[in-house]
Amino acid sequence: MSRAVSGSLRLAGRLALARGGLKLARALGFPVRERGYQVWYDTISELSELLFSDFHCMNYGYAPAPESAGPERHQLGLYDYLALQAPLRDKRVLEVGSGRGGGAAHVLHAHGARAVTGLDLSERAVEASRARFDGAGLRFVPGHAAALPFGDSSFDVLINVESSHCYPDVAAFLAEARRVLVAEGVLLLADFRHREEVGDLEAQVAQSGFKVGYQRDITPHVVAALEADDARKRNLIDSGSAIPDFLRRPIYHFAGCKGSPMYEDFRSGRRVYLAFALAAGQGRAAAS
């Protein structure tokens, strides 16, 4: 049996067990949301190492994006779009939810940040990022968005791309973000919510003490990216012949492929993708 097939079977077994365990835990009333995301992103990272070589970003992307930026141009384009709201040159940047590290590396190399730290809950994703990108000016650490392992005022810019929807306590993340930023610091956040949850996110931001410098609904740009990137993503998924069938549908959905519930949610406006630039301001200690 090939390494990819045996690896996939092992993952499929683990995921099935995790699914069963999560159902039981939910039925018993345990807080399982966070553990579920950790298992999911660990699995995605492990599967990616077995099956794909060119997969360093995990967001839905932003269009238009210049062709010269390579196959993951739309995913990197989301970072470029956020960087328009706050200069990154010579800044100390923290990315919370750095995934497989492609965005953090892009911020260092294409935007001239002084140093970039990527933090992620998934240890597999951190390992993959270290294996691919660790080097001068770039480091990856495991950690939790609600308990950042950094001192006060350690960073100039905090980037958070498509990660906050996973957090059980967004207010705790915002308090931590404000604590680790300098007073002139900026939080650049891009993420989606179901339309009826947008008000909750806006209230969490308003209560955090951050000042909203910029807020946009970028859903049309994300839908355009999903459409422009559809063939590449389908090819990647379909070429993973060792992916067990029961995993294909959730992966199409996770990837936002055309026709998936995720894509339809964005297209119909049931899910909204927002971008924010938030200024930390003075009085961070009092706020947290």
Ligand SMILES: C[S@@+](CC[C@H](N)C(=O)[O-])C[C@H]1O[C@@H](n2cnc3c(N)ncnc32)[C@H](O)[C@@H]1O
């Ligand atoms: C959709 S991926 C986005 C990754 C990356 N920002 C990108 O655009 O490629 C979301 C990431 O958030 C991470 N994550 C989820 N919950 C987290 C938490 N509580 N603390 C830190 N990272 C978390 C996941 O492990 C995953 O790598």
